[in-house]
Amino acid sequence: xxxxxxxxxxARQLRLRVVGRTVRRLQIFDPLLRNGRTPRVAGRSIRGVxxxxxxxxxxxxxxxxxxxxxxxxxxLRMTGRLLWMDERGDLEHLRARFQxxxxxxxxxxxxxxxxxxxxxxxxxxxxxxxxPLSPELTPPRLAALLRGSxxxxxxxxxxxxxxxxxxxxxxxxxxxxxxxxxxxxxRTLTKAEVERLHRCIRRILERAIRNCGTxxxxxxxxxxxxxxxxxxxxxxxxxxxxxxxxxxxIQRVVQQQRGTFFCPGCQGRGRTSARRARGTG
DNA sequence: GGGTACCTGAAA
DNA sequence: TTTCAGGTACCC
Numbered sequence: 474x475x476x477x478x479x480x481x482x483x484a485r486q487l488r489l490r491v492v493g494r495t496v497r498r499l500q501i502f503d504p505l506l507r508n509g510r511t512p513r514v515a516g517r518s519i520r521g522v523x524x525x526x527x528x529x530x531x532x533x534x535x536x537x538x539x540x541x542x543x544x545x546x547x548x549l550r551m552t553g554r555l556l557w558m559d560e561r562g563d564l565e566h567l568r569a570r571f572q573x574x575x576x577x578x579x580x581x582x583x584x585x586x587x588x589x590x591x592x593x594x595x596x597x598x599x600x601x602x603x604x605p606l607s608p609e610l611t612p613p614r615l616a617a618l619l620r621g622s623x624x625x626x627x628x629x630x631x632x633x634x635x636x637x638x639x640x641x642x643x644x645x646x647x648x649x650x651x652x653x654x655x656x657x658x659x660r661t662l663t664k665a666e667v668e669r670l671h672r673c674i675r676r677i678l679e680r681a682i683r684n685c686g687t688x689x690x691x692x693x694x695x696x697x698x699x700x701x702x703x704x705x706x707x708x709x710x711x712x713x714x715x716x717x718x719x720x721x722x723i724q725r726v727v728q729q730q731r732g733t734f735f736c737p738g739c740q741g742r743g744r745t746s747a748r749r750a751r752g753t754g
Numbered sequence: 755g756g757g758t759a760c761c762t763g764a765a766a
Numbered sequence: 767t768t769t770c771a772g773g774t775a776c777c778c
Contacts, residue, residue, distance in 0.1 A: 505761090527773080552762080568760085584761045586773065624755075628775065633774080640772060689772070690764075705768045707770095729756070732771090758777075766769075 475549040477638030478681035486695035488522040490557045494573040506589045526637030527601040539622040544598040546590045552691045553587030602637040603741045612671045622659030642709045645734045649708045654741035708734040
């Protein structure tokens with residue numbers, strides 16, 4: 474599941490536990506995690522844990538016999554978990570284990586979509602798209618990114634080459650918060666609508682981070698705990714239930730083979746809203 | 755752009 | 767048994 478708030482939660486918790494620790498040994502149990510060579514990490518210490526888009530970045534120091542710092546980008550994809558454990562557990566679907574000088578960091582991933590990518594510089598490890606919570610994302614910048622887009626807004630928000638970190642849950646939540654139809658084309662948004670979208674992207678993501686993300690079935694943070702934002706969801710997974718704002722039943726449609734949840738009452742009437750918006754300027 | 759594939763398990 | 771799932775890479 475993990476989208477930006479979940480990945481941010483994991484990175485923050487991990488940071489408190491592993492920064493300054495030394496890697497004694499890295500074991501990779503799932504060959505899918507070895508795309509290309511896995512560098513030597515034994516003897517390196519963990520200098521930092523950050524987030525870039527939906528990936529956790531672990532910075533490793535140089536060590537005796539191994540030159541240069543190293544960055545590991547862990548993408549959790551759908552079911553990946555980075556878990557901090559002090560004692561040996563008997564975990565199912567354990568894909569990798571970092572044995573540290575004290576404790577260990579485990580990578581568990583039921584569906585095996587998760588990835589490890591290794592980089593020699595932080596620049597190489599950086600994401601393509603813009604971080605939605607960075608000061609660089611201003612309303613004019615968002616307007617510039619949206620300019621000319623004929624893509625449905627929901628699909629556009631999922632693109633990682635424009636904004637990073639948004640996924641299927643928060644794309645629906647943000648559009649509802651911004652009173653925008655998921656079917657609107659990016660190029661049709663007025664200045665006021667772009668400003669509203671900008672505000673809601675930040676508001677929703679920040680609130681989700683404060684709640685340690687959303688858990689349906691799989692997401693756990695580094696402590697093995699669930700998030701709590703699922704209590705606050707306005708539309709996602711609420712098909713047929715009343716909109717908290719206008720009481721109309723929440724609707725589920727499929728866009729790009731993925732579920733989109735929205736309120737037909739207060740987010741415009743689906744596919745016609747783009748035409749209506751163009752008509753009214 | 756949109757379809758399909760990757761992988762596993764839970765729920766319908 | 768079939769369908770669905772929080773993600774993205776790769777095909778036309």
